Amino acid sequence: MKEKPSLEHSERAVIEAAQERKLGEMLREVLAHNPFYRQKRRGISWSKGDSSLDYLAKVPLTTKAEFVSDQSQHPPYGTNLTYRLERYRRLHQTSGTTGRPLCWLDDEASWDTWMECWQAVYRGAGVQAGDRVFVAFSFGPFIGFWTAFEAAQRMGCLAISGGGQTSQQRIANLRDHSATVLVCTPTYALRLAEEGLAMGVDPRQLGIRTGIHAGEPGASIPATRQRIQEAWGAEPFDHVGMTEVGAVGFDCEAHNGVHLNEEHFIFEILDRETGSVRSGDGRGELVVTNLGRWGMPAIRLRTGDVVDLDRSPCPCGRTFARIKGGILGRVDDMIIVRGVNVYPSAIENIVRERPEVLEFAISVESQRQMRELKLMIELSDGAPADTCESLQKALQLRLNLRTSIEVVPRGTLPRGEFKTKRIVDAGSFPTRP
Numbered sequence: 001m002k003e004k005p006s007l008e009h010s011e012r013a014v015i016e017a018a019q020e021r022k023l024g025e026m027l028r029e030v031l032a033h034n035p036f037y038r039q040k041r042r043g044i045s046w047s048k049g050d051s052s053l054d055y056l057a058k059v060p061l062t063t064k065a066e067f068v069s070d071q072s073q074h075p076p077y078g079t080n081l082t083y084r085l086e087r088y089r090r091l092h093q094t095s096g097t098t099g100r101p102l103c104w105l106d107d108e109a110s111w112d113t114w115m116e117c118w119q120a121v122y123r124g125a126g127v128q129a130g131d132r133v134f135v136a137f138s139f140g141p142f143i144g145f146w147t148a149f150e151a152a153q154r155m156g157c158l159a160i161s162g163g164g165q166t167s168q169q170r171i172a173n174l175r176d177h178s179a180t181v182l183v184c185t186p187t188y189a190l191r192l193a194e195e196g197l198a199m200g201v202d203p204r205q206l207g208i209r210t211g212i213h214a215g216e217p218g219a220s221i222p223a224t225r226q227r228i229q230e231a232w233g234a235e236p237f238d239h240v241g242m243t244e245v246g247a248v249g250f251d252c253e254a255h256n257g258v259h260l261n262e263e264h265f266i267f268e269i270l271d272r273e274t275g276s277v278r279s280g281d282g283r284g285e286l287v288v289t290n291l292g293r294w295g296m297p298a299i300r301l302r303t304g305d306v307v308d309l310d311r312s313p314c315p316c317g318r319t320f321a322r323i324k325g326g327i328l329g330r331v332d333d334m335i336i337v338r339g340v341n342v343y344p345s346a347i348e349n350i351v352r353e354r355p356e357v358l359e360f361a362i363s364v365e366s367q368r369q370m371r372e373l374k375l376m377i378e379l380s381d382g383a384p385a386d387t388c389e390s391l392q393k394a395l396q397l398r399l400n401l402r403t404s405i406e407v408v409p410r411g412t413l414p415r416g417e418f419k420t421k422r423i424v425d426a427g428s429f430p431t432r433p
Helices: 011-035 035-039 052-057 064-073 108-124 143-156 167-176 186-198 222-231 344-351 385-397
Strands: 091-092 105-108 132-135 156-159 181-183 210-213 235-242 246-250 259-260 265-270 283-292 299-312 333-336 340-342 357-365 370-379 403-407
Touching: 011 035, 011 052, 052 091, 064 299, 091 143, 091 265, 108 143, 108 344, 132 143, 132 167, 143 156, 167 186, 181 186, 186 210, 186 222, 186 259, 186 357, 210 222, 222 235, 222 344, 235 259, 246 265, 333 357, 333 370, 340 344, 344 357, 344 370, 344 385, 370 385, 385 403
Parallel strands: 132 156, 132 181, 181 210, 210 235, 370 403
Antiparallel strands: 091 105, 235 246, 246 259, 265 283, 283 299, 333 340, 357 370
């Protein structure tokens, strides 16, 4: 299927004009037929000739909790439906890692938008027709696998399913089918490399040229990206997306932050301290409006992702805004210990600099009315005796963070093919004798 021309390199005025047009078309359709958003916009007038972007700024923010509540009260799909149920063709649901899973429906036009967004992800990573794309996710209701898989086909690639397979089987299939692109989470990329070495297969000899890693912020964390690159001999690329909105961001060859796809979305920043929302640069919670998924839209959705938005030029030549360092963390994942605010991604960047640390998890405990942070780590054979001490010193020096560190047996800590849980209950894992 031939790709549509992209706005990736267009001037800002062209991008904003396209956003204004698409938003107006979407709002007219959604506000005429969608009960959920008709209710949210009550009392807000929009006259013919008014700017759709100005109108958008008046619409209340949407939260995932509202979608969850709506689907609980109006099961199974809620009232956020623009069309009759017969028009929808795809059903997926969220992972449920932060609460009750959400069901999400797409009609054909909405699905086509998903495909265009994922093709931007592939273009940014240099994927071309003829590549062999191995998608190492299960065939479950999670939408990320299905969109990555079908978009690869539309790019003219050979799409290879990794669903329903063990890690050992996936290594064998990567080798047997000469895959050139690996799609999986950053944590699973490292786990898969471990499994390959245990099988006597060097992942660097498998021919993987490109890795596209989503579900976690790891591929934008310098130390994690380097670990993946060294393990596979491939170039890792970050990708940001959500079931409720789509594939919103993609990495490029410059690795200068994750580009936000402003052709299909409008992005704003919520300052959580002041409650103000702005469209310019700076740090805050990312707010997303989907311009091309009218069947079950997300308008001014608070993502819960903390980002640092940057609209300065990128060396790759793309003019889309970028988020520096990818997703910096989740609003609800920020750890406050002894007055120090830190996100798990900052800890990961320091931990991953040590190749002897195979995996890690974080626990926060209360001791004598004070919060204490504990780090649990798995170590490789022959790890330096001072690993724990040097890691403690690095965390203290670079993050002003005091920690205790426990070594747990190899294979103890979570390693999922989807989102890996970083903050855990320390009592769940045995310590190494």
